[in-house]
Amino acid sequence: MEFVNQRILDFYQKTTEELTDWAPLIHPEDREAVVSHWYASIATGKPYDQIHRVRRADGEWRWFHSRGLPLRDASGQIVRWCNLLVDIDERKKAEEALRSSQRELSVIIETMPGLVWCASPDGELSYVNGRILGYLGVERNNLLAGGWAHFLHPDDVASVVAAWSNSVASGEAFEVQARLRGADGAYRWFHSLSQLGRDTEGNPAQWYGVMIDVDDRKRAEEKLEQAYLRLAETQRLSKTGSFITDLLVDDHNWSEEAFRIFEFDPATKVTVKLIRDMVHPEDLQSFDAVISRGLDGEDVDFVFRIVTPRGALKHIRGVICVTEQVAGRPLFIGALQDVTQSKVEEEQVRRSEAFLAEAQRLTRIGSFSWRVEDNEIRWSVELYRIFEFDQGLPVTFDLIGSRVHPDDLPLMSDMIGKAQSAANHLEYQHRIVMPNRSIKHLHFTAHSRRDPEGRLEYIGAVQDVTQRHLAEAALATARAELANAAKISSLGVLTASIAHEVSQPLSGIITNASTCLRMLERDSPNVDGVREMARLTLRDGKRASDVILRLRALFSKKEFAREPVDLNDAAREVIVLSLTDLERNRVILRTEFADDLPLAPGDRIQLQQVISNLLRNASEAMSAVNDRPRLLQIAIRPHPGRQVCLSVADAGVGLDSERIDRLFEPFYTTKSNGMGIGLSVSRSIIESHQGRLWATPNEGPGATFSFSIPAIPQGVRE
Amino acid sequence: MTAKRSLVSVVDDDEAVRDSLPFLLAEFGYAPRAFSSAEEFLASDVVSQTECLILDVMMPGMTGPELQSELKVRGHDIPIVFITANRDDSLRRGVLAQGAVECLHKPFSDTALFNALQSALRTN
Numbered sequence: 001m002e003f004v005n006q007r008i009l010d011f012y013q014k015t016t017e018e019l020t021d022w023a024p025l026i027h028p029e030d031r032e033a034v035v036s037h038w039y040a041s042i043a044t045g046k047p048y049d050q051i052h053r054v055r056r057a058d059g060e061w062r063w064f065h066s067r068g069l070p071l072r073d074a075s076g077q078i079v080r081w082c083n084l085l086v087d088i089d090e091r092k093k094a095e096e097a098l099r100s101s102q103r104e105l106s107v108i109i110e111t112m113p114g115l116v117w118c119a120s121p122d123g124e125l126s127y128v129n130g131r132i133l134g135y136l137g138v139e140r141n142n143l144l145a146g147g148w149a150h151f152l153h154p155d156d157v158a159s160v161v162a163a164w165s166n167s168v169a170s171g172e173a174f175e176v177q178a179r180l181r182g183a184d185g186a187y188r189w190f191h192s193l194s195q196l197g198r199d200t201e202g203n204p205a206q207w208y209g210v211m212i213d214v215d216d217r218k219r220a221e222e223k224l225e226q227a228y229l230r231l232a233e234t235q236r237l238s239k240t241g242s243f244i245t246d247l248l249v250d251d252h253n254w255s256e257e258a259f260r261i262f263e264f265d266p267a268t269k270v271t272v273k274l275i276r277d278m279v280h281p282e283d284l285q286s287f288d289a290v291i292s293r294g295l296d297g298e299d300v301d302f303v304f305r306i307v308t309p310r311g312a313l314k315h316i317r318g319v320i321c322v323t324e325q326v327a328g329r330p331l332f333i334g335a336l337q338d339v340t341q342s343k344v345e346e347e348q349v350r351r352s353e354a355f356l357a358e359a360q361r362l363t364r365i366g367s368f369s370w371r372v373e374d375n376e377i378r379w380s381v382e383l384y385r386i387f388e389f390d391q392g393l394p395v396t397f398d399l400i401g402s403r404v405h406p407d408d409l410p411l412m413s414d415m416i417g418k419a420q421s422a423a424n425h426l427e428y429q430h431r432i433v434m435p436n437r438s439i440k441h442l443h444f445t446a447h448s449r450r451d452p453e454g455r456l457e458y459i460g461a462v463q464d465v466t467q468r469h470l471a472e473a474a475l476a477t478a479r480a481e482l483a484n485a486a487k488i489s490s491l492g493v494l495t496a497s498i499a500h501e502v503s504q505p506l507s508g509i510i511t512n513a514s515t516c517l518r519m520l521e522r523d524s525p526n527v528d529g530v531r532e533m534a535r536l537t538l539r540d541g542k543r544a545s546d547v548i549l550r551l552r553a554l555f556s557k558k559e560f561a562r563e564p565v566d567l568n569d570a571a572r573e574v575i576v577l578s579l580t581d582l583e584r585n586r587v588i589l590r591t592e593f594a595d596d597l598p599l600a601p602g603d604r605i606q607l608q609q610v611i612s613n614l615l616r617n618a619s620e621a622m623s624a625v626n627d628r629p630r631l632l633q634i635a636i637r638p639h640p641g642r643q644v645c646l647s648v649a650d651a652g653v654g655l656d657s658e659r660i661d662r663l664f665e666p667f668y669t670t671k672s673n674g675m676g677i678g679l680s681v682s683r684s685i686i687e688s689h690q691g692r693l694w695a696t697p698n699e700g701p702g703a704t705f706s707f708s709i710p711a712i713p714q715g716v717r718e
Numbered sequence: 719m720t721a722k723r724s725l726v727s728v729v730d731d732d733e734a735v736r737d738s739l740p741f742l743l744a745e746f747g748y749a750p751r752a753f754s755s756a757e758e759f760l761a762s763d764v765v766s767q768t769e770c771l772i773l774d775v776m777m778p779g780m781t782g783p784e785l786q787s788e789l790k791v792r793g794h795d796i797p798i799v800f801i802t803a804n805r806d807d808s809l810r811r812g813v814l815a816q817g818a819v820e821c822l823h824k825p826f827s828d829t830a831l832f833n834a835l836q837s838a839l840r841t842n
Contacts, residue, residue: 503803507824508734511742514828518745533741540734 008085013057027053027061034066045070045078051088063092115211121196121204123168132211137183153179153187160192171196171204177214188215232256239338245320247272247295248329261316261338263308280305280313290318297322297330303339315343357381364464368395370446371457372419386442386464388434405431405439407586410629414588415444422456424448429465429583441469476580501547508540564599564712565607567636567644574611575634578619585619585630592635598711600644602689607709610682610693614648614705617679621652621702628701639708643691647706655695655703682707723749724839725767729759729785730774730801735824739772746832756780760788768796770819770838772831775802775809783813790817797838801826 004016012019019025026034030052041048048068053061068083109116110130118127125144133140136151152160156178167174174194179187194209232255235241241258245251252270259266262278272291279287283304290302299321306314320334357380360366366383370376377395384391387403397416404412408430415426426446431439446460516533519526575591582589615632622630631651639645679693686693691709698704726748728739733754740750751768753759757779759771771789775782782800789796800813800821810821820834 503824504732505734507801507803507826508732508738510825511735511738511828515738515742515745518742518828529741533738536734536737540738543734 002080011056025054027055029053038068041068041070042081048081048083051092062087062089064088113212115190115213117194117209117211119194119207119209121168121207123164123207126206135182136180151180153181155179167194167196168207174207174209177218180211188213189218190214236260239341241336243332243334243336244323245332245334246329247291247332258336261314261336262306263310263312275306278306278308280307294320294332295330303343313340314338315340361385366462367460368446368462369457369459370419371451371455373455383462386440386462387432403432403434405433407431407626411586411588414629419446419448419456419458422448426458426460429469439466440464441466472580473584476584502544505540505543505547509537509544512537512540562601563604565602565604566597566599567607567646568593568597570604570608571611571634571636571646574608574615578612578615582615582619582632585623587619587622587630587632590631590633592633592637594637594644597636597638597644598642598714600689600709600711602709603685606685607689610685610707611646611648613679613682614646614707617705618648618650618652621650621654623652625652625701638711642711642713643708644711645706645708647704649698649702649704651698651700651702654701655697723747724769725749725751725764726770726772726835727759727764727768728752728772729754729756729777729782730772731755731777732774735774735801742828742831743772743835746835748835756782756785756788759785765789765792765794765796770835771796771798772835773798773800775800775804775813775821783816786813786816786818799831799834799838 001016001020001022004019008019009015012025023031023035030050034050034052037050038048040046047070048066050066051063052066053063055061065086065088066083067086068081070078071080071082073079113131115132115135116127116129117125117132119125125148128140128143133143136143138146149157149161156176160176160178163176164174166172173196174192176192177189178192180190181187190211191214192209192211194207196204197206197208199205235255235257239257239261241261242255243258244253250271254270256266259268262275264270264274268274276284276287286302287304290300290304294300301317301319303315303317306316308314315338317337317339318334319337320332322330323333360380360382364382364386366386367380368383369378375397377397379387379395381391384393387400389395389399393399397412401409401412411428411430415428418426424447426444428444429441430444431441433439441464443463443465444460446458448456448458451457512533516530516537519529519533571591571593575589579589615634618632619630622632628651633649634646635649636644636646683693686707686709689709691707693705693707695703695705726743728736728743728750730736730739730752731754736752736754740752743750748770751762751764753762755777756773759765773782773785780788782802786798798813798818800810800818801824802809802821803824805823813821819838822830822834
């Protein structure tokens, strides 16, 4: 250190000697670099050039540009170093401040929740921030080179490009809302804003733009709009208007539909008085009462009628409830529904129910429904009346059973059994006993169906047929008497005819004999006359004998009409004729007819007499049965060996196996009122058909009587 | 025996009666005539001479009671003895009420017939 100028000495406030140890004056961060460069320059002779900080006398660190040049002698030896120190602190600080502010700007641009971009005045994209790249999922260069239009939603491209072109051409601000496709392929809504920046001379410099993600807001708006549309639609469809009302200051905020219901212009200023003036006079009192209850803060739900300006009568249902207190006053929110249609329908339903009830009363038909699953039974008013139970009493089978005639209880269990096996149709005739011991005859029919939940239920009707039943019973008695009379009279006719046939020749014989005697008693007997009389007597005797022969031939008629008989049809006819008797004996009839039954040649009437006889026997065999259903089963089916077979099974007293063989003997009977010829005649009829009639005891109670007769051989018709 | 034999007519569709009765009537001393139907009798020439009519009830065509009425209409007041194989009492009462002398059920005895004829001819 040979020389230090005054400015340096002033700067450090040190002597030249003191400055020999200069290293501590260098900023610790710069010191090592300065020292090593300095010695490197001394060693190599290369010029020294460093920027670093030194401490001024007042302790402030200042930036200096330090440069050193070697001075050489003629031989090129370095004789001394000449160093120049320039204070560059002001400039250095300014540079730093600029760098710091640029860094800050960059942080702001990258951190702010927006997509920032710049473009040249002619619209060429020049800058995008990291958020844009991150959102779009592209490299900066690719974006700057490849453009941005293809990231737009196809529906937005045209409008955005048009707006941007317009802004670029005019320099006016750019503002659009558009959807941009993100890296995940989904579009989101962005609000894009851009302004053209100008330099100090006012020339266009850059477009500065920002895009803000408004997707959530946009979707919320869409939802809100949809919700509002739906609400309006719902109100319109349900004819329900809504309102918010402050009754104390008579302020009403009505929905569109509320106006429509009241047929007000939507601009109308609604007041309680305006509404009240439309209320039907008969409903005014209750309307006022409801409003005052509302004013007391009570929730109300009521129906009132209004007469609209066009003269229409409407039924309005109003629901009001207090929602909150505003400035100490209750605020009402509510709904107004036009229920005219349902009121009218309700009235129609009420009227048709009244008609039905009246019709049921007149015809004495009650109706019911019965859900099998849980035995839920519903009765019409008339059915309660028929059973003489108090209206609305819960109906159970126990309750019904308490009225059913004890003898008919098996019918009820049979019916329940059939219902549980889902029979399509139920039909019964049974009796019920009233508290005063009188008996009613009921006709019960029901059809199965599935309710909306798919559960089995029966819908049916019960008719009080007591009157008809009494008439039928009288008719049956009359018919039986008539039949008996016919039988007796036909016997009388037969007898008369026999008497006439026989008495004519007898009369002749007697007359002849008398004449003979008179002729012989004469003094001179008329022998020729006697001979003639004897001849006539012989003739008349032969005539009488002929009559007897003819009668015998008539009654022992061996031939019978042979025709092809369908045993199904023949049995059906007999069943129809026997129904009244079977019902009177409360017999439950089950039939089983055969399909494709071959015809059998025979005398239809005689076979029907046999069937009728078997049915009557079966029915009578059960007349004392009260502890089980009086079940009578008729089955018709083909029988092995090209035969057709009919069997009648009863649940009666059954057969004593020792007596089975005697059953078919003439005059054998187990019945108190029978002649005992039915089964023997039946058997002879079946045998004359080359068939067989037999009886077997049932496994359970009762017996089965069956017959089989040959069918027409296959392939033979008629 | 009286000089003049009373004419007694028999109307019956039964051949046995028509063959037998005339012999007995002759034995009784009457003059018998036999006809097989009411129509045949009405058409004959003996209606006005007949002093007693023995008449069957049931006949094909005109019946006995119908003939009884027809004769009344024509002004022939002939005593009638009905004979019938029918044991119907109401029929018997009916013809007696209409003025018949007697109604005999076949077969009848000769005495019963004779008594009936006697009372018929007496009324004549």
